Amino acid sequence: xxxxxxxxxxxxxxxxxxxxxxxxxxxxxxxxxxxxxxxxxxxxxxxxxxxxxxxxxxxxxxxxxxxxxxxxxxxxxxxxxxxxxxxxxxxxxxxxxxxxxxxxxxxxxxxxxxxxxxxxxxxxxxxxxxxxxxxxxxxxxxxxxxxxxxxxxxxxxxxxxxxxxxxxxxxxxxxxxxxxxxxxxxxxxxxxxxxxxxxxxxxxxxxxxxxxxxxxxxxxxxxxxxxxxxxxxxxxxxxxxxxxxxxxxxxxxxxxxxxxxxxxxxxxxxxxxxxxxxxxxxxxxxxxxxxxxxxxxxxxxxxxxxxxxxxxxxxxxxxxxxxxxxxxxxxxxxxxxxxxxxxxxxx
Amino acid sequence: xxxxxxxxxxxxxxxxxxxxxxxxxxxxxxxxxxxxxxxxxxxxxxxxxxxxxxxxxxxxxxxxxxxxxxxxxxxxxxxxxxxxxxxxxxxxxxxxxxxxxxxxxxxxxxxxxxxxxxxxxxxxxxxxxxxxxxxxxxxxxxxxxxxxxxxxxxxxxxxxxxxxxxxxxxxxxxxxxxxxxxxxxxxxxxxxxxxxxxxxxxxxxxxxxxxxxxxxxxxxxxxxxxxxxxxxxxxxxxxxxxxxxxxxxxxxxxxxxxxxxxxxxxxxxxxxxxxxxxxxxxxxxxxxxxxxxxxxxxxxxxxxxxxxxxxxxxxxxxxxxxxxxxxxxxxxxxxxxxxxxxxxxxxxxxxxxxxxxxxxxxxxxxxxxxxxxxxxxxxxxxxxxxxxxxxxxxxxxxxxxxxxxxxxxxxxxxxxxxxxxxxxxxxxxxxxxxxxxxxxxxxxxxxxxxxxxxxxxxxxxxxxxxxxxxxxxxxxxxxxxxxxxxxxxxxxxxxxxxxxxxxxxxxxxxxxxxxxxxxxxxxxxxxxxxxxxxxxxxxxxxxxxxxxxxxxxxxxxxxxxxxxxxxxxxxxxxxxxxxxxxxxxxxxxxxxxxxxxxxxxxxxxxxxxxxxxxxxxxxxxxxxxxx
Numbered sequence: 016x017x018x019x020x021x022x023x024x025x026x027x028x029x030x031x032x033x034x035x036x037x038x039x040x041x042x043x044x045x046x047x048x049x050x051x052x053x054x055x056x057x058x059x060x061x062x063x064x065x066x067x068x069x070x071x072x073x074x075x076x077x078x079x080x081x082x083x084x085x086x087x088x089x090x091x092x093x094x095x096x097x098x099x100x101x102x103x104x105x106x107x108x109x110x111x112x113x114x115x116x117x118x119x120x121x122x123x124x125x126x127x128x129x130x131x132x133x134x135x136x137x138x139x140x141x142x143x144x145x146x147x148x149x150x151x152x153x154x155x156x157x158x159x160x161x162x163x164x165x166x167x168x169x170x171x172x173x174x175x176x177x178x179x180x181x182x183x184x185x186x187x188x189x190x191x192x193x194x195x196x197x198x199x200x201x202x203x204x205x206x207x208x209x210x211x212x213x214x215x216x217x218x219x220x221x222x223x224x225x226x227x228x229x230x231x232x233x234x235x236x237x238x239x240x241x242x243x244x245x246x247x248x249x250x251x252x253x254x255x256x257x258x259x260x261x262x263x264x265x266x267x268x269x270x271x272x273x274x275x276x277x278x279x280x281x282x283x284x285x286x287x288x289x290x291x292x293x294x295x296x297x298x299x300x301x302x303x304x305x306x307x308x309x310x311x312x313x314x315x316x317x318x319x320x321x322x323x324x325x326x327x328x329x330x331x332x333x334x335x336x337x338x339x340x341x342x343x344x345x346x347x348x349x350x351x352x353x354x355x356x357x358x359x360x361x362x
Numbered sequence: 363x364x365x366x367x368x369x370x371x372x373x374x375x376x377x378x379x380x381x382x383x384x385x386x387x388x389x390x391x392x393x394x395x396x397x398x399x400x401x402x403x404x405x406x407x408x409x410x411x412x413x414x415x416x417x418x419x420x421x422x423x424x425x426x427x428x429x430x431x432x433x434x435x436x437x438x439x440x441x442x443x444x445x446x447x448x449x450x451x452x453x454x455x456x457x458x459x460x461x462x463x464x465x466x467x468x469x470x471x472x473x474x475x476x477x478x479x480x481x482x483x484x485x486x487x488x489x490x491x492x493x494x495x496x497x498x499x500x501x502x503x504x505x506x507x508x509x510x511x512x513x514x515x516x517x518x519x520x521x522x523x524x525x526x527x528x529x530x531x532x533x534x535x536x537x538x539x540x541x542x543x544x545x546x547x548x549x550x551x552x553x554x555x556x557x558x559x560x561x562x563x564x565x566x567x568x569x570x571x572x573x574x575x576x577x578x579x580x581x582x583x584x585x586x587x588x589x590x591x592x593x594x595x596x597x598x599x600x601x602x603x604x605x606x607x608x609x610x611x612x613x614x615x616x617x618x619x620x621x622x623x624x625x626x627x628x629x630x631x632x633x634x635x636x637x638x639x640x641x642x643x644x645x646x647x648x649x650x651x652x653x654x655x656x657x658x659x660x661x662x663x664x665x666x667x668x669x670x671x672x673x674x675x676x677x678x679x680x681x682x683x684x685x686x687x688x689x690x691x692x693x694x695x696x697x698x699x700x701x702x703x704x705x706x707x708x709x710x711x712x713x714x715x716x717x718x719x720x721x722x723x724x725x726x727x728x729x730x731x732x733x734x735x736x737x738x739x740x741x742x743x744x745x746x747x748x749x750x751x752x753x754x755x756x757x758x759x760x761x762x763x764x765x766x767x768x769x770x771x772x773x774x775x776x777x778x779x780x781x782x783x784x785x786x787x788x789x790x791x792x793x794x795x796x797x798x799x800x801x802x803x804x805x806x807x808x809x810x811x812x813x814x815x816x817x818x819x820x821x822x823x824x825x826x827x828x829x830x831x832x833x834x835x836x837x838x839x840x841x842x843x844x845x846x847x848x849x850x851x852x853x854x855x856x857x858x859x860x861x862x863x864x865x866x867x868x869x870x871x872x873x874x875x876x877x878x879x880x881x882x883x884x885x886x887x888x889x890x891x892x893x894x895x896x897x898x899x900x901x902x903x904x905x906x907x908x909x910x911x912x913x914x915x916x917x918x919x920x921x922x923x924x925x926x927x928x929x930x931x932x933x934x935x936x937x938x939x940x941x942x943x944x945x946x947x948x949x950x951x952x953x954x955x956x957x958x959x960x961x962x963x964x965x966x967x968x969x970x971x972x973x974x975x976x977x978x979x980x981x982x983x984x985x986x987x988x989x
Contacts, residue, residue, distance in 0.1 A: 133762030
């Protein structure tokens with residue numbers, strides 16, 4: 016296995032790191048779309064985060080990585096075994112990060128008839144695809160805006176329903192596929208369909224660092240990593256472990272954290288001020304501010320939390336306004352200032 | 363780059379002075395010293411022989427038996443990244459995978475001719491390879507990851523407005539001309555030295571001050587990419603290794619700045635390098651003085667990293683006064699001078715012009731759009747004839763479940779073969795171009811007399827009949843009162859369209875701005891679907907409802923003009939049919955702002971309008987098709 020650049024060693028790009036940590040805290044937020052320049056460490060951050068995540072329990076021998084504790088979302092095999100009275104042993108496994116290359120074909124994405132078995136033994140067996148491998152982990156699509164439309168449709172369907180239904184070549188399979196979709200892309204190289212964009216919970220813009228000092232740090236760390244990965248990893252393992260601990264704490268806290276009606280009303284007001292369509296924006300605001308409060312170790316979700324994460328959750332949901340060429344982030348911030356005043360309450 | 367006084371063995375009999383190497387041979391040597399770190403080179407308009415000699419030189423300088431592979435321009439995905447080995451799969455009856463060109467080149471050189479024209483899939487695959495040194499196969503039932511540690515040689519053969527995609531350019535360290543290609547003797551002479559340098563590379567140290575200096579130089583020349591300084595750093599290290607040094611020295615950093623940074627420069631540093639007399643008026647000397655390259659200034663003490671003054675101001679502020687305090691030129695200044703000296707004459711002006719024109723982006727989006735058309739999309743059942751291509755894997759899949767049954771035929775000889783029947787055949791399906799979509803944007807307000815409305819309806823009906831034959835789609839958006847309404851999303855359904863048309867109501871205000879916005883949105887959605895949009899506006903242009911829905915002519919007109927200007931940015935073909943009795947100046951202004959063809963149609967009969975639309979459609983087809 017090739018060494019992975021440590022998450023905590025990434026210089027700057029705080030917003031992207033925060034967004035990834037938030038979806039890792041609460042996967043139901045629904046994925047991150049990272050827009051940005053070339054060479055800004057988009058894929059590095061995703062891989063780094065996966066390397067840092069605490070391992071998870073899976074049903075031993077399950078090809079779909081089922082959760083031993085979740086009764087609802089299980090694959091047919093596990094359900095059959097459970098119904099049969101078998102105890103499902105669990106083993107721990109690393110959280111998967113699956114790359115979806117642009118050249119992927121449909122059969123590899125959703126899974127297909129196992130050709131070899133079919134040809135040699137005549138057995139109709141299902142060979143799980145990338146969606147199965149990504150279950151309970153991350154599915155990363157670089158340059159998602161260039162992905163073939165029919166693959167995007169399949170992705171969206173699975174991401175929305177949390178399961179993958181395959182009806183091909185006489186195989187009929189359905190298995191859980193809950194994954195955090197992380198897409199990256201450069202908007203200059205092809206537009207993303209609005210339907211796809213809307214499915215991402217959060218959106219971040221990353222820019223090439225401009226300050227010389229930051230750039231020097233980037234280069235030095237990258238060079239140190241390239242030259243001696245082991246020493247570099249050892250050096251950063253402590254800070255990575257710290258992030259991991261905060262993440263674990265946040266995950267355990269997020270379930271019990273309550274969001275007051277007042278915050279919900281504020282979220283609704285912001286969405287209506289910005290004219291975002293549908294309820295997805297509000298729901299994402301709710302979940303994201305809760306995850307952020309949990310990550311910060313707060314006992315309740317406050318307006319300051321909401322303020323901080325609102326641009327992340329809303330900037331890609333604004334209707335395109337050709338007249339207003341100020342960026343969408345500015346528009347969100349302006350709306351926040353109009354509603355809740357200029358001076359941000361201290362977080 | 364001159365190449366004549368080449369090879370001066372000075373240090374000892376078998377060590378070549380690195381400073382004497384120049385151009386292609388030095389690039390080849392550096393790539394061979396650090397193939398993983400430097401990625402490759404982009405070669406500007408090479409002649410065939412020279413490109414080959416250059417590539418051969420890299421291959422020869424790499425470890426023994428390094429392969430060399432060429433990626434032909436029309437390469438299929440399965441050959442590029444790997445896929446199913448048809449012959450083996452068929453003869454053995456089990457799925458046999460095959461490595462692609464990239465995996466076969468592992469450890470060697472990949473040549474990409476006409477790299478400005480590669481498809482999206484080839485480009486992204488190559489980007490993945492250069493980033494991760496692997497290629498992931500996830501197609502045709504195969505999931506695998508292959509090592510692809512290669513030096514990429516990209517041959518830029520672009521003409522006129524073509525350009526190599528920035529994502530590719532960004533991922534290789536060098537960009538060069540190969541005018542005089544290294545001959546074999548020259549390559550042989552440095553081969554041992556390159557091998558030794560490769561072994562030594564990991565031990566070459568770099569002082570932090572050089573990292574700082576390279577980053578500052580990168581910034582000063584307006585290079586945004588983070589990869590550029592990283593490449594420069596690696597290049598400096600490889601250069602030091604090649605010269606037999608244990609640490610990066612002035613020469614190495616300068617070579618890196620010259621070879622990696624100079625070709626990437628997008629602007630000339632705003633402030634000139636500090637001239638020797640400290641108090642001189644720096645403002646008066648905008649172009650940096652290229653110093654004589656043969657007498658590089660002595661390296662300063664490496665601790666001299668105090669200059670925080672370096673160009674923080676991206677734009678065009680006055681030169682920094684702290685320069686005056688600097689007794690010696692800093693590392694960054696030396697490198698800056700090296701870069702400036704390496705820039706070809708005339709380039710500076712070009713860069714200035716380019717910067718003021720607002721950058722080099724802008725064409726990429728449109729290009730990708732057209733590439734999206736006609737792309738493969740799965741398979742369907744059918745016979746591979748009449749130009750249809752067989753989708754072998756899907757065919758096998760279709761045949762697979764039946765093998766057990768079919769195998770028991772009268773001849774049991776062919777147990778290992780796959781029995782494929784006619785009904786198993788699958789052919790490749792491609793997304794076809796959906797032709798033109800005509801979007802009618804019809805003013806149904808009170809100011810457009812109801813008679814106009816019926817005329818427009820008549821024209822659309824005529825056009826529908828025609829588009830039925832042409833397989834064009836038609837969409838209908840009406841605007842009146844305070845908003846717009848999509849009466850008919852793009853469709854080919856003639857009957858439905860007629861019904862909607864007949865029922866279209868009229869009366870109310872004229873929200874032109876909102877209408878243009880809605881038309882643009884529809885047009886862009888159409889374009890995303892791979893169809894060519896043509897917008898036909900039928901209105902008198904007399905806007906009286908502003909964008910926010912409030913009445914009032916001045917605000918409404920201002921908004922309409924702004925919407926029209928925004929529309930013009932997207933290059934959508936448009937036709938503005940003025941439906942006022944005598945022609946409305948404001949309609950003409952809006953049409954001009956939209957860059958639409960303006961036609962006055964005082965008393966249009968439907969047939970005349972239909973003819974107009976037809977002409978515009980042909981224009982739209984031609985316009986988009988030629989991009």
